[in-house]
Amino acid sequence: MAEVIVFYSIASLLVFCSIMVVTRKNPIASAIYLVGALFLVAAVFAFLGADFVAAIQVLVYAGAIMVLFLFVIMLLNIDPELLKSPPMTAGEAAVLILTILSFIVISVTVFKGQLVAPVGELTTQEIAKNGGNTAVIGLALFMKYVWPFELASFLILLAIVASVVIAKKDKKKLTGDQADAERNMVGDLR
Amino acid sequence: MGLSLEQLTGWLAGVDEFWIQLAATIVKFIVVLLISLHVPPLMVWAERRIPALMQRRKGPNRVGIFRFRLFGLMQPLADTIKLIFKEEVVPDTAHKFFFHLAPVFVIFPALLVITAVPFGHPVTLGGYIFPMSVTRVDVGFLFVLAISSIAVYGISLAGWASNNKYSLLGGLRASAQMISYEIPLGMSLIPIVLIYGTLDLNEIVMQQQNVWGVFLAPISFVLFVVCMFAETNRAPFDMAEGESEIVAGYLTEYGTFKFSAFFLGEYVGMFTLSCLAATFFFGGWQIPFVSYETLVQISGSSLVASLIGMMVLLVKAAFFMWLYIWVRWTLPRFRYDQLMSLGWKFLLPLALANVVITAAVLVALQASRL
Numbered sequence: 001m002a003e004v005i006v007f008y009s010i011a012s013l014l015v016f017c018s019i020m021v022v023t024r025k026n027p028i029a030s031a032i033y034l035v036g037a038l039f040l041v042a043a044v045f046a047f048l049g050a051d052f053v054a055a056i057q058v059l060v061y062a063g064a065i066m067v068l069f070l071f072v073i074m075l076l077n078i079d080p081e082l083l084k085s086p087p088m089t090a091g092e093a094a095v096l097i098l099t100i101l102s103f104i105v106i107s108v109t110v111f112k113g114q115l116v117a118p119v120g121e122l123t124t125q126e127i128a129k130n131g132g133n134t135a136v137i138g139l140a141l142f143m144k145y146v147w148p149f150e151l152a153s154f155l156i157l158l159a160i161v162a163s164v165v166i167a168k169k170d171k172k173k174l175t176g177d178q179a180d181a182e183r184n185m186v187g188d189l190r
Numbered sequence: 191m192g193l194s195l196e197q198l199t200g201w202l203a204g205v206d207e208f209w210i211q212l213a214a215t216i217v218k219f220i221v222v223l224l225i226s227l228h229v230p231p232l233m234v235w236a237e238r239r240i241p242a243l244m245q246r247r248k249g250p251n252r253v254g255i256f257r258f259r260l261f262g263l264m265q266p267l268a269d270t271i272k273l274i275f276k277e278e279v280v281p282d283t284a285h286k287f288f289f290h291l292a293p294v295f296v297i298f299p300a301l302l303v304i305t306a307v308p309f310g311h312p313v314t315l316g317g318y319i320f321p322m323s324v325t326r327v328d329v330g331f332l333f334v335l336a337i338s339s340i341a342v343y344g345i346s347l348a349g350w351a352s353n354n355k356y357s358l359l360g361g362l363r364a365s366a367q368m369i370s371y372e373i374p375l376g377m378s379l380i381p382i383v384l385i386y387g388t389l390d391l392n393e394i395v396m397q398q399q400n401v402w403g404v405f406l407a408p409i410s411f412v413l414f415v416v417c418m419f420a421e422t423n424r425a426p427f428d429m430a431e432g433e434s435e436i437v438a439g440y441l442t443e444y445g446t447f448k449f450s451a452f453f454l455g456e457y458v459g460m461f462t463l464s465c466l467a468a469t470f471f472f473g474g475w476q477i478p479f480v481s482y483e484t485l486v487q488i489s490g491s492s493l494v495a496s497l498i499g500m501m502v503l504l505v506k507a508a509f510f511m512w513l514y515i516w517v518r519w520t521l522p523r524f525r526y527d528q529l530m531s532l533g534w535k536f537l538l539p540l541a542l543a544n545v546v547i548t549a550a551v552l553v554a555l556q557a558s559r560l
Contacts, residue, residue, distance in 0.1 A: 028288065028350065035343065055332035063339025067346070067369060074350045074358070132328060134389055 007047060014040040025084075027073045031066060038062045049124055052133040210318055218324045219305070225504075226304055230457035231266035233511060238265070240512070241519040276446045281352060284443065288351035293448050295344030296455030300462050302337045306330045307465045308392040309503055310475045310496030311482045321392065322475075322496050330391035331383060334466060335376050338421070341459065342368040345423070345440050348452070352443035360439020363429045363526065370533040371420035371427075377541035378413035381548035382470050395474030399481060404471040409544045411471045413537060415513070418463045420533070422456060425518040429526055464510035465503065472506045475499030 017037040024030045038061045045054035088096075109115045122136060130136050141149050235250075239262065242249025251262040280289060305324035312321045327333045342365050349361015385406050386394045394403075404411045420427040431439040441452060468474060476499070477485070485495040524532070 026285075028285070028347075032288070032291075032343075032347075051327060051329045052332065055327075055329050055336045058336035059332065059339055063336060063342075063372075064369070067339075067342055067365060070343070070346060071362070071365060074346070074362070134329060 007044075010040055010043050010047065014044070027078060028070070031070050031073060034069075035062050035066050038066065049127075050133060052137055207318060211320075214320050215324060218322075222304055222309070222324050223301065226301060226458050226461055227454070229461040229511075230454050231270065233457050233460070234266045234269065235263060236511070237515050237518075240515050244519055270450065273450045274447055278446045278448075281354065281443050283353040285351040285353065288347050289443075290448070292344050292348035292351055293444075293451035293455065295347060296341060296452055297458065299337050299340040300455050300458040303334050304458070304462045304465065306333050306391060307462070307469060307503075308395055308474060310499035311492070312392070313492050313496045315493065322500070323392065326392075329389045331379065331389040331394075334391070335379075338462075339372055341455075344455065348444065349440040352440070354443050356437040357440050357442045359436045360431065360442070364423055364440060367420055367423070367427065367429055367529060367533075370530060371417045371537075374413055374533065374537040374541040375417035375421060377538070377545060378410045378417060379470060380545045381407045381410045384545075384548055384552055391469055395469055395476060398473040399476050400479060402471060402473045402478070407471075407544075407548065409540065413541050413544070414467060414471065416537060418467060418510075419514070419517065420529070422459045422463060424460065424514055426521040426524050427529060428523060429529060460511060460514055461507065464507040464514075467510050468503055468506035472509075474506075475503040477502055
């Protein structure tokens, strides 16, 4: 019983935060609610016994990625006038109604127990037997899936280098004061 | 106290374990909360008395109770009362909701992280085992890093919500600095995890009984201490306030209770990181060469032995708190670009090399043992 209460309180808060993310006019408010939503997703993971994934969820998404989002939004400082949305068109209204209907259909199916997710080979007991979450994930990533894992990290490195190259301005075109200012600004990046 | 320990343990044996653990968690939470909230006033006092000693001044030594001056120990109390009773000013152009929300984001992670710190050996009472940390997370190490990465929101939100250019500059500086130094901070702890082979903080402490982590991973220790100063925005890395450059940074528009909330958050954060430094590198609650079993034999009870461990941890944390003050009054503030190049060009490569070398040495040792 206690489990059910905890789960539904986390879940309803999560739904509330997610709705707030898409309905807030102020982008900073959306970002803060998104942080809350990511935190609650981590809570769901922790509740399911996946401590490692929960910690990584907070560490990476709430702690690193969202900070950068917030950074960009704060620096852009968008004019509130530009954020006013135009009135809803007929097409958009139709999409909204369809979304609500399909949501009702899915929730009815789930609550009737007709939609049951398959159970994987790593059950809670199996994980405990193999030395806990961290050990199981570590072994899977670095033994079974080591090549896809390394390829993915290489791809990310490539993306970082590419974005630096694109963002870098051509040094030769700058002259005089402009070049000095530029050098002072990005001096340490080079 | 008409209740003896035997009566208490006998009574405990008859109750459902869930409720006992819940009650124990609440008690532990209150104790830890009280300890962490008492640290900031003491630190404020120490932060004025210690530099006074260094500079051959007297420092605040007047405020006491009636005729007893108590070395000026009542000064923080007077300061707090003054802060609370000042008029609260919220700037007209501020984003009100976030302006009020920001201090919460500073205090909450600091108080949450300290719940994972093991304050002693798990206590056995009436057949139940009570861990001496408020929450016992198997991935305590990751939990600590994850929650402390949230603190950056408070400062950047405060900077933005004040709608003041100095605040925004301070907030941006602080968040860039905290993100940059979080990476070497996390990296510096990986050798410790590699050496002890666990993410459980209490397990890490248990393995440091005779040899402290600082002797096994000295470079990690240096990296951790440097990043510790940067993460809490303390001198010589207090760029976020930088009163000679940007008035008071993100704190410019904050006054009265909200200012004290930021203050509290900063000092609790320092206390948390001091406890963690003691846990990872100085053997946590362990007394060198005295095993927990001996301690139980001498004191006669596992609860008393664990409370002694708690005192030991607090003494070790106090050393780091003193280090914070010592460094603050010794080193001048860094320039912002120097701070960034130190973090990215020196600390990060060093931390990476440290991880690789430690891993290589461990593998070599393992191979030689086989």
